[in-house]
Amino acid sequence: MSKNLPCLRNEQAISLKEIPVLKDIDFVNELITGMSEGLRVITYFGDRINQTEVILYAVMADDRNGLLYAVSSSVNSESFPSLAGRFPQVQLFEREIHEQTGLVPEGHPWLKPVRFQSSSIYDSFPVPPKLIGDADFFRIEGKEIHEVAVGPVHAGIIEPGHFRFQCHGENVYHLEISLGYQHRGIEKAMIGGPYPVTPLQMEAVAGDTSIGHMTAYCQIIETLTKSNITASSGQIRAIALELERCANHTGDLGALAGDVGFLPTMSYCGRIRGDFLNMTAVICGNRFGRGLVIPGGTGFGLNKKQSSELISRMEKGLDDFTSALNLLWDSPSTVNRFDSTGRISKKLAMYLGLVGPAARACGCIKDVRQDHPDGYYRFAQIPVCTYDTGDVFGRAQVRWQEVQASVEFIMQQLESEQNNRLSGKPFDTNKPLKSGALAISLVEGWRGEICHTAITDAKGHFRRYKIVDPSFHNWFGLAQALRGEQISDFPLCNKSFNLSYCGHDL
Amino acid sequence: MKQGYRTAKYPLAPPVLPDLFKGLPEIDSSRCGLDCRICVEGCALKAIERTDEQTKIDIGKCTFCGSCEKLCPLNAIHFTKQHSMAASKRENLITGHKPFSGAAKLDPRRLSMFKRSIRLRQVSAGGCNACEADVNVLNTLVFDLSRFGIQFVASPRHADGLLITGPVSKNMELALKKTYDATPSPKIVIAVGSCAISGGMFAGHDEVNKGVSEILPVDLFIPGCPPHPYTILDGILKCTGRI
Numbered sequence: 001m002s003k004n005l006p007c008l009r010n011e012q013a014i015s016l017k018e019i020p021v022l023k024d025i026d027f028v029n030e031l032i033t034g035m036s037e038g039l040r041v042i043t044y045f046g047d048r049i050n051q052t053e054v055i056l057y058a059v060m061a062d063d064r065n066g067l068l069y070a071v072s073s074s075v076n077s078e079s080f081p082s083l084a085g086r087f088p089q090v091q092l093f094e095r096e097i098h099e100q101t102g103l104v105p106e107g108h109p110w111l112k113p114v115r116f117q118s119s120s121i122y123d124s125f126p127v128p129p130k131l132i133g134d135a136d137f138f139r140i141e142g143k144e145i146h147e148v149a150v151g152p153v154h155a156g157i158i159e160p161g162h163f164r165f166q167c168h169g170e171n172v173y174h175l176e177i178s179l180g181y182q183h184r185g186i187e188k189a190m191i192g193g194p195y196p197v198t199p200l201q202m203e204a205v206a207g208d209t210s211i212g213h214m215t216a217y218c219q220i221i222e223t224l225t226k227s228n229i230t231a232s233s234g235q236i237r238a239i240a241l242e243l244e245r246c247a248n249h250t251g252d253l254g255a256l257a258g259d260v261g262f263l264p265t266m267s268y269c270g271r272i273r274g275d276f277l278n279m280t281a282v283i284c285g286n287r288f289g290r291g292l293v294i295p296g297g298t299g300f301g302l303n304k305k306q307s308s309e310l311i312s313r314m315e316k317g318l319d320d321f322t323s324a325l326n327l328l329w330d331s332p333s334t335v336n337r338f339d340s341t342g343r344i345s346k347k348l349a350m351y352l353g354l355v356g357p358a359a360r361a362c363g364c365i366k367d368v369r370q371d372h373p374d375g376y377y378r379f380a381q382i383p384v385c386t387y388d389t390g391d392v393f394g395r396a397q398v399r400w401q402e403v404q405a406s407v408e409f410i411m412q413q414l415e416s417e418q419n420n421r422l423s424g425k426p427f428d429t430n431k432p433l434k435s436g437a438l439a440i441s442l443v444e445g446w447r448g449e450i451c452h453t454a455i456t457d458a459k460g461h462f463r464r465y466k467i468v469d470p471s472f473h474n475w476f477g478l479a480q481a482l483r484g485e486q487i488s489d490f491p492l493c494n495k496s497f498n499l500s501y502c503g504h505d506l
Numbered sequence: 507m508k509q510g511y512r513t514a515k516y517p518l519a520p521p522v523l524p525d526l527f528k529g530l531p532e533i534d535s536s537r538c539g540l541d542c543r544i545c546v547e548g549c550a551l552k553a554i555e556r557t558d559e560q561t562k563i564d565i566g567k568c569t570f571c572g573s574c575e576k577l578c579p580l581n582a583i584h585f586t587k588q589h590s591m592a593a594s595k596r597e598n599l600i601t602g603h604k605p606f607s608g609a610a611k612l613d614p615r616r617l618s619m620f621k622r623s624i625r626l627r628q629v630s631a632g633g634c635n636a637c638e639a640d641v642n643v644l645n646t647l648v649f650d651l652s653r654f655g656i657q658f659v660a661s662p663r664h665a666d667g668l669l670i671t672g673p674v675s676k677n678m679e680l681a682l683k684k685t686y687d688a689t690p691s692p693k694i695v696i697a698v699g700s701c702a703i704s705g706g707m708f709a710g711h712d713e714v715n716k717g718v719s720e721i722l723p724v725d726l727f728i729p730g731c732p733p734h735p736y737t738i739l740d741g742i743l744k745c746t747g748r749i
Binding site: 286 | 525629
């Protein structure tokens with residue numbers, strides 16, 4: 001990779017002028033060299049300038065050194081060279097570029113729609129409407145084959161998505177996942193922003209990851225306005241993010257137990273998850289942390305009384321959680337269902353660019369809090385929890401370890417400062433954003449790496465805002481994990497990943 | 507591990523809510539300045555209106571972010587701890603200028619069928635998963651929905667009604683209509699969350715509708731973003747005549 005590529009860190013902005021605009025061949029060569037050297041593409045998107053020109057932006061991460069490399073290309077033709085065949089980690093990014101800008105990734109092995117958008121994000125560049133779910137599914141023909149279609153409306157209380165299984169008896173030969181049902185047009189609404197409704201929409205990108213996405217957004221605003229947040233605010237944000245992690249992991253572990261019929265753990269975890277959510281509500285009144293993180297700091301402080309309340313609730317919560325999970329680990333028949341189910345190798349995980357607990361369960365040591373620490377994680381470290389089997393058991397183990405690590409982290413933070421933590425001075429929302437810049441912000445949400453990238457125009461408004469939820473990387477991993485599995489293990493595998501439909505669909 | 511009996515005493519006792527919980531807003535229009543429009547202009551969702559010297563808030567659009575309360579220089583707006591906010595008519599969600607009239611019981615025919623046992627099919631039509639999560643939690647033992655004879659079922663064929671979250675994204679419109687058609691009559695439709703009531707923070711986007719009412723007739727509106735599980739539970743119990 002050429003040494004001329006501008007290098008930035010998490011939570012930084014650089015002027016667009018500093019990013020070299022390369023010809024398409026040179027651009028893809030930079031990506032090829034980068035990925036061959038072990039860098040990861042964390043965001044890759046297109047910005048249509050006019051009827052004939054699209055600027056492609058890509059950022060690669062060097063996790064070992066905590067560095068990010070930005071590169072761009074100006075494309076004046078209708079296509080650009082695809083790298084998906086050789087580097088599957090970019091396959092979905094390329095399909096999305098096609099759907100959002102109309103450019104064709106030449107040579108993409110499987111150019112399917114991503115969100116079945118009925119309207120383009122650019123008013124001046126309409127896209128032909130598509131019927132959702134109407135795609136070329138990879139099918140197996142044969143008298144003994146049967147094709148199972150699940151969704152969009154699912155049996156449980158869950159978001160919609162379409163799953164197409166090609167089965168021979170119980171054996172799944174191929175699973176294809178078709179999403180887009182939750183598409184609300186968030187990226188389109190960001191153009192020209194930020195608007196008054198933008199912070200609310202950022203909290204709802206994935207409603208169960210409000211703290212994660214909102215922190216990523218606030219970090220973008222803060223870096224584009226050169227604002228610093230107080231240490232207290234940083235600490236409260238970290239506490240909130242870890243509480244979000246604990247609540248969701250507890251819920252997932254309970255649901256995994258439920259999916260194999262082990263009801264004691266399912267029942268306990270259902271309650272304990274609520275206990276964690278209520279801890280977030282102690283800080284801000286809302287169980288999902290809405291309004292807790294705001295540009296410039298936090299919407300709420302944390303006084304002594306709240307801290308003591310949280311400490312006692314956390315102790316009880318961890319105690320209950322540990323007992324509930326030990327019931328599960330002590331049940332050989334339950335563990336047997338998790339063992340070796342939905343296995344992904346470490347090599348495949350790296351090949352596909354998986355992130356979060358799903359990647360860590362395969363032995364990939366990848367965590368934004370360690371590799372590209374943002375906010376308070378620059379001062380207080382949390383151990384990275386990994387396992388090595390890459391199966392449902394591994395993903396459950398990683399969650400089990402992460403809750404324990406997060407609780408310890410939260411307790412350390414709560415006990416470290418005995419005085420009232422203030423929320424910081426009010427942020428001037430009229431402060432202009434740096435114009436003509438690219439800003440990037442990474443957060444380790446509970447599902448994995450969240451990446452927000454903003455491109456500002458000459459007036460300091462968003463020209464383009466790209467949100468990459470960890471689910472964007474991981475849905476393909478789930479599809480791969482089902483190959484060779486029993487279809488009856490699908491709920492278990494699905495729950496072990498527990499990906500966001502709306503985070504993918506935006 | 508013994509956790510003992512953990513089901514909340516609600517509805518026989520008031521619900522346990524967080525200290526900072528924001529429930530039904532109250533507005534004292536007499537405090538408002540004649541030409542003051544700070545809250546009207548400060549609300550990102552355009553949920554507040556000021557007409558005829560009365561300030562009204564549409565809690566069907568409100569996400570309970572509390573900005574209006576913080577912005578008001580005269581303390582005219584206050585979010586109370588009242589969790590009971592469901593309504594049977596959309597217009598009753600516009601409040602602040604008159605006392606709030608909540609959810610009414612269903613009509614006699616459906617009430618007689620659903621009072622003691624109702625099965626609901628949940629459809630997420632563009633919801634962000636927060637409303638879905640707070641509906642799901644009703645099945646856990648603190649709330650224990652099944653003790654009221656209320657259950658969520660896996661198929662619309664088994665259901666007495668639909669509980670819908672999300673603004674109804676265009677991509678989910680057909681699936682939602684088909685699910686509604688597959689549910690046998692008589693049936694009820696419950697819209698949970700500001701997105702399902704009015705399109706919420708996504709109202710005006712080409713990709714979504716402005717709530718369930720644009721597609722289907724709604725019998726119960728439950729405001730919030732997301733509504734607290736007790737708000738959802740209270741709404742369903744009121745409309746089935748249990749409380």
